[in-house]
Amino acid sequence: MKKEKVSNAVIRRLPRYYRRLTELLNAGTVRISSKSLGESMNLTASQIRQDLSYFGEFGQQGYGYNVESLRNEIAEILGMNQGHTAALLGVGNLGRALMENFHFDQSGFRLTAAFDVDPAVVGHEIAGIKIRPIEELDEYLKQNPTSVGILTVPRAVAPSLSEKLIEGGIKGIWNFTNIELNITTPGIIVENVHFSDSLLALSYLISEAI
Amino acid sequence: MKKEKVSNAVIRRLPRYYRRLTELLNAGTVRISSKSLGESMNLTASQIRQDLSYFGEFGQQGYGYNVESLRNEIAEILGMNQGHTAALLGVGNLGRALMENFHFDQSGFRLTAAFDVDPAVVGHEIAGIKIRPIEELDEYLKQNPTSVGILTVPRAVAPSLSEKLIEGGIKGIWNFTNIELNITTPGIIVENVHFSDSLLALSYLISEAI
DNA sequence: TAGATTGTTAATCGATTAACAATC
DNA sequence: TAGATTGTTAATCGATTAACAATC
Numbered sequence: 001m002k003k004e005k006v007s008n009a010v011i012r013r014l015p016r017y018y019r020r021l022t023e024l025l026n027a028g029t030v031r032i033s034s035k036s037l038g039e040s041m042n043l044t045a046s047q048i049r050q051d052l053s054y055f056g057e058f059g060q061q062g063y064g065y066n067v068e069s070l071r072n073e074i075a076e077i078l079g080m081n082q083g084h085t086a087a088l089l090g091v092g093n094l095g096r097a098l099m100e101n102f103h104f105d106q107s108g109f110r111l112t113a114a115f116d117v118d119p120a121v122v123g124h125e126i127a128g129i130k131i132r133p134i135e136e137l138d139e140y141l142k143q144n145p146t147s148v149g150i151l152t153v154p155r156a157v158a159p160s161l162s163e164k165l166i167e168g169g170i171k172g173i174w175n176f177t178n179i180e181l182n183i184t185t186p187g188i189i190v191e192n193v194h195f196s197d198s199l200l201a202l203s204y205l206i207s208e209a210i
Numbered sequence: 211m212k213k214e215k216v217s218n219a220v221i222r223r224l225p226r227y228y229r230r231l232t233e234l235l236n237a238g239t240v241r242i243s244s245k246s247l248g249e250s251m252n253l254t255a256s257q258i259r260q261d262l263s264y265f266g267e268f269g270q271q272g273y274g275y276n277v278e279s280l281r282n283e284i285a286e287i288l289g290m291n292q293g294h295t296a297a298l299l300g301v302g303n304l305g306r307a308l309m310e311n312f313h314f315d316q317s318g319f320r321l322t323a324a325f326d327v328d329p330a331v332v333g334h335e336i337a338g339i340k341i342r343p344i345e346e347l348d349e350y351l352k353q354n355p356t357s358v359g360i361l362t363v364p365r366a367v368a369p370s371l372s373e374k375l376i377e378g379g380i381k382g383i384w385n386f387t388n389i390e391l392n393i394t395t396p397g398i399i400v401e402n403v404h405f406s407d408s409l410l411a412l413s414y415l416i417s418e419a420i
Numbered sequence: 421t422a423g424a425t426t427g428t429t430a431a432t433c434g435a436t437t438a439a440c441a442a443t444c
Numbered sequence: 445t446a447g448a449t450t451g452t453t454a455a456t457c458g459a460t461t462a463a464c465a466a467t468c
Contacts, residue, residue, distance in 0.1 A: 010457070011414055015407035019388070026354045027427040033425060044426090048459050053427060062468040078410050079417025093310050096407075103413030147416060148409075152399075160356075163261035171416040174284060177222060178229070180251075191412035193405065199317045199358075200225035200288050206357060206381040207289025208216075219435070243449060255449090256437050263451060271450040272444040 010051050014078055016041065021071035033064035057096065079140075083209030084137050084176070087146045089161055090153030091116040093177060099127045109148070113140055137161075140167025148172045155179045220261050224288055226251065227261075227289070231281035243274035290318030297356045299371055300363030301326040301341050302388060308362065309337045319358070323350055347371075351378025356381045365389045 020041055024032060032043040041048075052058055052070075055077050059065045063101060086109050090093055093116065098127075104111045115134045116122055122133045132140065149165035151158050151173060158177040165173060172189040175181055181190050225271040230251055234242060243297075251258075260269055266343060269275045270282050285291060296319050298305055305324065311373050314321045325344045326332055332343045342350065359375035361368050361383060368387040382399040385391055 015410035093307030187417040195226035203289040205399040
């Protein structure tokens with residue numbers, strides 16, 4: 001097992017491996033070679049073996065990989081067994097969509113709290129989570145150490161809320177607002193889900209693919 | 211102007227350029243050099259000039275770039291002026307969130323139709339769009355050529371609906387379901403928004419950043 | 421055993437960065 | 445004019461692919 005810095009390209013493939021292995025497991029597949037895993041994911045066998053080699057030796061010569069155990073290894077690598085928690089800020093349409101439809105547990109997370117400013121939603125319960133007033137955020141984080149803050153708020157309040165989250169000791173921000181959060185605190189990870197960037201990339205690709 | 215294949219890395223930066231230039235324009239900035247644009251986006255000046263050189267010569271020696279005109283050039287490159295249209299399939303929480311909160315026009319798109327199976331929502335109007343029964347999809351696409359289909363449906367129906375979209379002549383699929391659509395039709399672009407991949411990458415990064 | 425397939429090292433390919441002549 | 449900054453070519457860096465000895 002090497003102990004090098006893992007490149008972003010590799011990190012972005014890990015969830016895809018996990019997802020594919022889950023499908024294979026559900027389909028009852030017991031073993032798989034890097035060759036056939038690669039074919040099903042549009043990757044080369046070399047790349048898969050190279051990627052996995054950053055983290056350990058999970059295969060067996062002449063056999064390949066056991067689907068279930070490789071999936072478990074990748075879950076461990078991804079930190080899915082660390083009991084991460086998440087607090088959601090902004091129970092608008094998107095926030096509600098995540099609360100009701102997104103399976104946090106399938107990514108190893110537990111959604112533990114939700115906050116909003118609107119008195120009309122505060123106090124209500126969605127997906128078993130009571131919506132708290134945003135004023136309680138600081139106190140909540142102090143009492144309940146939380147791994148990730150989810151920003152599904154209007155962009156105008158995103159910077160100030162991300163400050164509060166960081167002061168409250170979160171480790172990462174899952175940012176759904178359409179701005180670049182300029183976080184300077186070292187060690188804080190920001191993961192952006194920029195819908196418009198995604199749609200614009202699609203726009204480019206369909207426009208040139210003529 | 212070169213006429214090479216534009217790499218994916220470059221394509222993914224174009225929307226970020228556009229977004230940053232919009233911010234600069236709104237802030238009243240008239241001109242910017244590759245150096246200062248790079249500093250504000252965490253890129254090197256070289257990279258920015260290299261990226262832009264794939265598409266043309268937009269700057270002026272000794273001056274830099276005019277913010278407004280560079281933004282317009284990038285909009286053009288991204289296909290934002292092509293009158294692209296989108297039809298949304300699946301008016302659940304996420305679909306509704308997109309319909310009500312996402313500004314399609316700011317990405318050069320017009321949301322022209324929405325479909326669902328649920329009789330409880332069919333016929334209702336959201337964000338000025340009447341929800342149609344999914345049975346009308348084929349006929350609608352035949353009558354109204356559409357650039358992009360948006361999949362905000364349960365994963366089980368995603369493959370069959372993507373087939374229908376392709377038969378209906380769409381050019382791209384904006385896929386919010388948590389599966390890899392295995393599209394074989396050449397020329398069809400699939401752009402995935404995989405929430406769980408994104409959260410798992412964040413999970414990895416906060417887990418190792420200790 | 422023979423065939424299959426791993427993990428790793430070396431070779432190649434592609435993307436980023438540096439350098440610089442051109443020129444506004 | 446002198447200084448600033450471009451677009452592009454060359455150099456470097458990093459990621460992907462190929463090759464292969466090891467071995468199940």
